[in-house]
Amino acid sequence: MPFNLNFPTQNAEVSQLQLEPGQMLFVLGANGTGKSSLMHRFAQQNDGQTRKISAHRQTWMNTDALDMTPAAKVQTEKHIQNEDRQQQSRYRDQFAAQRASMTIYELIDAENVRARSITAAFDAGNMEEATEAAKVEAPITVINELLRQSNIPITITIRANERVMASKDGGPEYSAAELSDGERNALLIAGNVLTAPAGSLLIIDEPERHLHRSIISPLLSQLFERRSDCGFVVSTHDHDLPLEVTGARTLLLRSCTFNGQNVQRWEADELPAETPIDDILKRDLLGARRKILFVEGTESSLDKPLYSLIFPMVSVIPKGNCREVEHAVVGSRAGEGFHWLRAFGIADGDGYAADQIAAKREKGVYALPFYSVEAIYFHPHIVERIATRQAYVSGADAAALNQKALAAGVAAVADHTDRLSQKVAKKTVRKLILDQLPNDEDLMAGQEVKVSNDAREIHSARKAELDAAVAGSDWETILTKCPVRESAALVKISSELGFRKIEDYQKAVRQLLAQDDKVLTFVRYLFGNLSDQLDS
Numbered sequence: 001m002p003f004n005l006n007f008p009t010q011n012a013e014v015s016q017l018q019l020e021p022g023q024m025l026f027v028l029g030a031n032g033t034g035k036s037s038l039m040h041r042f043a044q045q046n047d048g049q050t051r052k053i054s055a056h057r058q059t060w061m062n063t064d065a066l067d068m069t070p071a072a073k074v075q076t077e078k079h080i081q082n083e084d085r086q087q088q089s090r091y092r093d094q095f096a097a098q099r100a101s102m103t104i105y106e107l108i109d110a111e112n113v114r115a116r117s118i119t120a121a122f123d124a125g126n127m128e129e130a131t132e133a134a135k136v137e138a139p140i141t142v143i144n145e146l147l148r149q150s151n152i153p154i155t156i157t158i159r160a161n162e163r164v165m166a167s168k169d170g171g172p173e174y175s176a177a178e179l180s181d182g183e184r185n186a187l188l189i190a191g192n193v194l195t196a197p198a199g200s201l202l203i204i205d206e207p208e209r210h211l212h213r214s215i216i217s218p219l220l221s222q223l224f225e226r227r228s229d230c231g232f233v234v235s236t237h238d239h240d241l242p243l244e245v246t247g248a249r250t251l252l253l254r255s256c257t258f259n260g261q262n263v264q265r266w267e268a269d270e271l272p273a274e275t276p277i278d279d280i281l282k283r284d285l286l287g288a289r290r291k292i293l294f295v296e297g298t299e300s301s302l303d304k305p306l307y308s309l310i311f312p313m314v315s316v317i318p319k320g321n322c323r324e325v326e327h328a329v330v331g332s333r334a335g336e337g338f339h340w341l342r343a344f345g346i347a348d349g350d351g352y353a354a355d356q357i358a359a360k361r362e363k364g365v366y367a368l369p370f371y372s373v374e375a376i377y378f379h380p381h382i383v384e385r386i387a388t389r390q391a392y393v394s395g396a397d398a399a400a401l402n403q404k405a406l407a408a409g410v411a412a413v414a415d416h417t418d419r420l421s422q423k424v425a426k427k428t429v430r431k432l433i434l435d436q437l438p439n440d441e442d443l444m445a446g447q448e449v450k451v452s453n454d455a456r457e458i459h460s461a462r463k464a465e466l467d468a469a470v471a472g473s474d475w476e477t478i479l480t481k482c483p484v485r486e487s488a489a490l491v492k493i494s495s496e497l498g499f500r501k502i503e504d505y506q507k508a509v510r511q512l513l514a515q516d517d518k519v520l521t522f523v524r525y526l527f528g529n530l531s532d533q534l535d536s
Contacts, residue, residue: 003046003201003231007038007266014251014270021199024224024232026242029253035235037263038253039203042233043084051196052084053189053204054093068098073105087262103188104176106195108162110139139194142226146190149514150219151312154183185210186219198229205235214313217244224248242271244315246299291534294319294328294345296373302506303373307346309513310523314344314534322347322365323434329364344533348372349480350427366530371424375479376523377509378490380406383475383497385519386508390498405496406475412489413478417466420482425459 005017005025019025029035043050068076076098083094093099114136121130140156147154153169156176164176166183179187193202207216224232224245236242242250250271257265291314297303298318308316319325325345332343345365350372352360357367368375376382384402391398413420432454438447462481469477484490494505513520524531 001199003042003049005042005045005233007041007268008264009266009268011267011269014268017251017270019201019231019233021231022228024234024245024248026245026248026250027233027235027253028237028239028242028250030237032256033253034256034263034266035253036205037256038266039205039233039235040087042201043203046201047081047085049199050084050201050203051192053192053202053207054099067101068105073102076102100188103191103195104164107139107143107164107191108158110195111158114138139191142194143187143190145514146219146222146226147186149222149309149312150186150215152183152186152215154179154187156187181210182212182215186215190219190223193223193227193230196227196230200230201233202227202230203233203235206237207234208236208238208241217241217315218308218312221245240315291315291342291344292317292332293534294325294332294343296321296325296346296348302377303346305510306373306376306513309510310520311531311534319345322350326360326363326365333364344530346527346530349375350431366527369526370479371481372483372485374485374490376526377506378409378479378484378493379523379526380476381522382509382512382519383493385512385516386497386505389508389512394498401497405493407473408492408496409475409484409489410470410473410478412487412492413466413482413484414470416487417463417470417482420486421459421463421466423486424462424482425455428458429453429455 002018002020005019006015007017009015017025027035027038039052043052080099080102114133117133118130121127121133140158144155147156155167155170157165157167157173159165159173165173166176166179167173176184176187189204189207193204196202204220207220211219220234220241221244234241242248252269252271254267254269256263256267293307293311293314293316295303295307295316295318298320301318304316304318317328319328325347329343329345343364345363347360347365347367349368349370352367360367370376370379383405384398387402387405388398390396391401433451436449436451438449466478466481468474469481478484478489491502494502497505499505499508513523
């Protein structure tokens, strides 16, 4: 059943908005455009279905343990619901401390309910039901995964006496009440969202408060994905936040008209997903530089989710092919209108020569040290770590499993070195031709254009290199020399490791990067000093 989000506006197309469960609407506008009033209106229209996370929320916790009884919790909920109906609730919260306590209560209660259901099934001898109950992840487990993927090195646990504890980077435990403002804020937002009843409208006001951009964007994306049974309305000042959540709708507030203390009418437009925000609003909202990493591919390709995990400190934007990546980086760095940006790019290696790689680096574009992005997913070090994880579950020998998988990959390339080398040669020559095309001034000056076709020589040399790599079972070299995705090698490796689909293997790699800092550091090292540049 859709949530009604109607409001008085001059634009009839947006005055009767509806939001389905599984959808997210960002409300974006500068100060004074009526965002808080509109969020209050949306909450009133969906009374009884709404869970509100206020901008002036309390980010500290009075205690790390349960400090209210079930009866007190129910009574407090009623008081909060009544308070949220009042107009002053958009700028004042008399129950800020109680909201934080209720989030802790619901996290602990969810953990206890799950444990009791598993125990009851086990005591009844129903192992199938106990197994199914155990598959349901507790909110604390999900929160720990979200924190890690959001670049927060904190692990949350529930200990004796119903205390919520935290540890940083595997260190000693301490009270969750002692977390930093940002860490507590992330915990409370995630706890609120994950414990909301199915079918709720979750209204989140200014999530960027107390949270760095590298945290809030992946956190919201993951929460949105986890709670597809709820609708989300998010109010923000950050004009890029809607662009980083795939498929999100954006309501752009330009101004509002007041009648006393109440907004009478809004001037607003709905922007389609991923539409750039107009420059007037940018000047109102922006005050500092930010970093963007342009990559090849599209929103649905392998590049963006992988690079977002590797470099969570920046916004990752897919730009199609290498030429478009380079154009975006150079244009962003040169354009006065984008002075707040620091742009970098990553392009597939595609067999570039050393001088070409150096020239691209000068422009801010880093060439992948392999032929294409698949090489990161199927790098021998990554395959080895995945094999170790699979062997732990299946009881197989990890070294043997890894060797068998890589051997299958090499064997799948062995009979296709000629075809793959031809593809490399044709693509290389096309790139050389495009690189020699003169610009407009040179064209009008009558500059002579000479094009040489070395496809046969390139094909012969590359085939010899590939044949040698195959003969030596050198999988890493194969990854640098040809487009392995155009063979059966990647499917064979995935299958040998026990994955039914290559997509399942790729998902396992992304989970590995999210959970293993050593592997993440190794992958970042493949890009030279790019990580340092993005962190500086």
